[in-house]
Amino acid sequence: MDEGTPERLRRIWNQKEIPVLLRRGAGHRLRMRLPFDPENRAWIRQERRSNPEWDQQRRFWEIPQAWFNALVAQCLEKYGKVYIVQPYREQEKCAPACWNATGDECQCSCMGEHHGMHSPAGKWKVVSDTFATSWADQELACRLVERKA
Incomplete structure (x- = not known):
C-alpha cells in the first residue's frame, strides 16, 4: 500500500x-x-x-x-x-445517440449526465451509434470473502 x-x-x-x-x-x-x-x-x-x-x-x-x-x-x-x-477500473457506458439527443428523456446508463452534450470529453471509445465506453482510472477494491456455512 x-x-x-x-x-x-x-x-x-x-x-x-x-x-x-x-x-x-x-x-x-x-x-x-x-x-x-x-x-x-x-x-x-x-x-x-x-x-x-x-x-x-x-x-x-x-x-x-x-x-x-x-x-x-x-x-x-x-x-x-x-x-x-x-x-x-470502473466502466462507464453511454452512446453518441445520447450525446446528440434532443429533449429530456434519457434511457442510457449515464442517467442524463451526457444527454444532449453533442461530444463529451475525448475519453470515450465509440463502438457504434448506440454504444460507447470509457474506463475510469485504476483504483483498489476490497472484498471480504467468508467460508460458507
Whole structure:
C-alpha cells in the first residue's frame, strides 16, 4: 500500500486478525499479510516447490500469483475469512445517440449526465451509434470473502 491508498484499505491491510491478499495485476507477485504464527512460511508453502518471501521491512509475504486460488481456500479453511484487495477500473457506458439527443428523456446508463452534450470529453471509445465506453482510472477494491456455512 502506498500513501495514495484510501484510509479504509490501509486499516484493512494493517489489521492483524484476518488474512489479506493483495493482487497488484499482471507481472506482480501477490502480497499477503497473516495473523502471526511461527509456522506461517510452511503453512503458506504447503507442498509447493518455491518458498514464499518475507519482506521484513514492510511486513508482508510475497508469493507467486499462481497460488492465489489455493491461498484463498487455505485462508478460508484456517481462518474462516480473507480480505482480497485488487485493482479495478470502473466502466462507464453511454452512446453518441445520447450525446446528440434532443429533449429530456434519457434511457442510457449515464442517467442524463451526457444527454444532449453533442461530444463529451475525448475519453470515450465509440463502438457504434448506440454504444460507447470509457474506463475510469485504476483504483483498489476490497472484498471480504467468508467460508460458507
